[in-house]
Amino acid sequence: MALAWPTWRAVRVWQRNLAVFRKYSLPSLLGPSIGEPLLYLLGLGFGLGTLVGTVRGQRYVEFVAPGMVMSSAMFAAAYECTYGAYVRMMHQRTYEAIITTPLSLEDVVAGDVLWGASKGTFNGTVMLTVVSLFGLAHSPWTLALPVILALLSLLFASLSLVVAALARSFEFFNYYLTLVITPMFLFCGVFFPVESLPRWAQMMAKFLPLTYAVEASRALMQGRPSFDVLLPLLWIVPPLLAAFLLAARLVRRRLIH
Amino acid sequence: MSQPAVTASRLTKRFGDLVAVDEIDFELEVGECFGFLGPNGAGKTTTVRMIHAVTPITAGDLVVLGLRVDREPAAIKRRLGVVPQEENLDPDLTPWENLLVFARYFDIPRVEARRRAAEFLEFVGLTPRAGSPLDELSGGMKRRLLIARALLNQPELLVLDEPTTGLDPQARHLVWQRLRTLKAQGVTQVLTTHYMEEAARLCDRVALMHAGRILRQGRPADLVRAEIGEDVIEIRGDEALHRAALALVDGRTLGREQTGDTLYLYCADGRALLPTLSGLRPPHLLHRPAGLEDLFLKVAGHSLQE
Ligand SMILES: Nc1ncnc2c1ncn2[C@@H]1O[C@H](COP(=O)(O)OP(=O)(O)OP(=O)(O)O)[C@@H](O)[C@H]1O
Ligand SMILES: [Mg+2]
Numbered sequence: 001m002a003l004a005w006p007t008w009r010a011v012r013v014w015q016r017n018l019a020v021f022r023k024y025s026l027p028s029l030l031g032p033s034i035g036e037p038l039l040y041l042l043g044l045g046f047g048l049g050t051l052v053g054t055v056r057g058q059r060y061v062e063f064v065a066p067g068m069v070m071s072s073a074m075f076a077a078a079y080e081c082t083y084g085a086y087v088r089m090m091h092q093r094t095y096e097a098i099i100t101t102p103l104s105l106e107d108v109v110a111g112d113v114l115w116g117a118s119k120g121t122f123n124g125t126v127m128l129t130v131v132s133l134f135g136l137a138h139s140p141w142t143l144a145l146p147v148i149l150a151l152l153s154l155l156f157a158s159l160s161l162v163v164a165a166l167a168r169s170f171e172f173f174n175y176y177l178t179l180v181i182t183p184m185f186l187f188c189g190v191f192f193p194v195e196s197l198p199r200w201a202q203m204m205a206k207f208l209p210l211t212y213a214v215e216a217s218r219a220l221m222q223g224r225p226s227f228d229v230l231l232p233l234l235w236i237v238p239p240l241l242a243a244f245l246l247a248a249r250l251v252r253r254r255l256i257h
Numbered sequence: 258m259s260q261p262a263v264t265a266s267r268l269t270k271r272f273g274d275l276v277a278v279d280e281i282d283f284e285l286e287v288g289e290c291f292g293f294l295g296p297n298g299a300g301k302t303t304t305v306r307m308i309h310a311v312t313p314i315t316a317g318d319l320v321v322l323g324l325r326v327d328r329e330p331a332a333i334k335r336r337l338g339v340v341p342q343e344e345n346l347d348p349d350l351t352p353w354e355n356l357l358v359f360a361r362y363f364d365i366p367r368v369e370a371r372r373r374a375a376e377f378l379e380f381v382g383l384t385p386r387a388g389s390p391l392d393e394l395s396g397g398m399k400r401r402l403l404i405a406r407a408l409l410n411q412p413e414l415l416v417l418d419e420p421t422t423g424l425d426p427q428a429r430h431l432v433w434q435r436l437r438t439l440k441a442q443g444v445t446q447v448l449t450t451h452y453m454e455e456a457a458r459l460c461d462r463v464a465l466m467h468a469g470r471i472l473r474q475g476r477p478a479d480l481v482r483a484e485i486g487e488d489v490i491e492i493r494g495d496e497a498l499h500r501a502a503l504a505l506v507d508g509r510t511l512g513r514e515q516t517g518d519t520l521y522l523y524c525a526d527g528r529a530l531l532p533t534l535s536g537l538r539p540p541h542l543l544h545r546p547a548g549l550e551d552l553f554l555k556v557a558g559h560s561l562q563e
Contacts, residue, residue, distance in 0.1 A: 009362075012361050015358075015361060016347075016361070019350065019354065019358050020347065020349045020350065023349060023350075024349070092345065093343065093344075093345035094345065094347065096311075096341070096345050097345040097346070097347075098362060099311055099334075100309060100311060100334060100337075100339040100341070101335075101359070101362035101363060101410075102331040102332075102334050102335045102362065102363065103331075103362055104330070104331065256311075256313065257272055257312065
């Protein structure tokens with residue numbers, strides 16, 4: 001079955017999700033996607049920080065902060081486009097309802113990805129604000145971080161929707177979160193410099209898009225932007241497009257017979 | 258003659274090896290109400306889902322409102338209202354919010370959307386429940402809300418897949434009344450149903466489906482007269498009683514059907530036969546006008562036995 005390109009109508013799906021979200025905004029805000037990274041930041045940054053001292057000349061809490069901001073976006077996008085999207089796709093038949101209107105299934109997929117990415121970007125920005133209030137941001141370049149957050153969130157929203165389209169139950173998401181998301185959280189330079197990994201693991205980390213987002217945001221927050229750290233962000237784009245197209249294809253295969 | 262609202266020729270749908278819809282032909286005129294009848298799995302839902310351009314067709318041609326379903330689904334869906342067989346409302350939103358969110362998919366401006374939401378909630382008798390959490394609505398209320406939702410874009414063609422299944426008699430009559438009102442306003446309707454009474458009351462024409470094929474198609478009254486006759490006499494009893502009855506009326510009926518303990522005699526004038534049968538003193542005898550139900554039992558019953 002031919003794949004159509006999404007249109008601006010995808011915004012209608014985004015608006016629908018916002019209407020639902022507004023009724024339940026408080027619990028989802030305090031939920032795992034912001035609360036958890038915040039706890040990590042406080043516990044590890046300030047707690048472990050007293051043992052570690054400095055990393056690359058930064059206080060440990062300053063070193064960890066950009067990674068926490070980035071990973072909060074990753075988690076939020078991942079939760080929204082796995083659990084959230086799966087409920088809409090399979091349990092509530094929201095996708096089916098919407099495609100009886102002028103919207104195509106690709107519009108719905110694009111709308112859900114945009115929504116997941118918005119939540120990621122929003123959560124990351126809230127984290128960024130908190131981090132700044134702790135006095136951990138030292139440069140006006142910090143204001144550029146939401147762009148990276150948006151790019152990263154789009155990637156993880158698309159990737160997670162691929163997983164949702166394949167999932168047979170919620171159980172499936174545990175594997176994804178444990179085997180894909182958590183390793184990124186641990187090995188992409190959030191908690192320690194990638195260079196301190198063994199050589200083979202460093203090579204692996206080079207393939208993980210979060211690595212580039214963390215490096216770039218760390219450099220920006222310190223006020224030393226350079227092409228060397230910003231250009232690699234472009235590596236996020238190809239997997240993002242591939243994941244989106246795959247998600248659209250898999251959702252179509254799942255729902256349209 | 259205006260062009261038909263829907264034209265299907267040799268329309269076919271396969272799911273893998275299963276032929277769900279098998280080269281069917283039908284045409285819907287603008288302004289009429291057309292009904293698909295048939296047992297579970299006959300292919301009714303598959304057919305109407307192809308009409309509203311959600312299920313892709315496998316073969317044949319299907320033109321809806323002058324547009325081909327495989328070429329211009331969005332343009333078709335803009336002008337259609339759909340009540341699906343399985344409820345798919347937004348459970349997190351109230352009825353009012355459900356309608357406003359749905360109106361946006363059709364680019365209906367906010368003020369107009371509010372006006373229509375209020376109008377159609379009233380139309381299906383849900384105004385008092387406009388702000389209730391959805392899980393506090395009964396099944397019948399949800400089906401009525403689905404109908405209100407299908408009307409938001411003021412459709413030219415309304416597709417209703419079992420619109421009254423699960424409704425209490427009062428709600429069912431309300432829905433029938435509303436569908437007749439819409440028809441009077443010129444809205445073409447295609448529906449599926451398991452209720453012969455519903456088909457007889459609402460549909461100008463029906464198609465009787467079985468195993469993906471249309472076995473009979475036409476005006477309900479014409480079909481019944483042609484296949485069954487005017488009257489039916491039902492006799493309940495044992496095999497011996499049935500045989501005795503058949504011997505008495507031999508040659509004077511148009512046909513007969515036997516399901517379990519009941520013998521159905523189809524005839525042109527039932528009253529004339531009653532004196533003949535009175536000597537039998539059957540424990541249960543009913544004389545009534547023939548209806549779609551008889552046609553359904555005869556046609557679908559025979560197909561099931563094949
Ligand atoms: N997505 C699908 N994949 C495979 N087979 C399907 C699918 N949808 C329907 N079928 C099959 O197609 C046939 C027709 O199904 P359909 O839902 O159209 O029947 P129906 O007449 O609407 O029945 P009911 O009265 O139970 O609603 C059935 O054999 C059904 O199992
Ligand atoms: Mg059906």
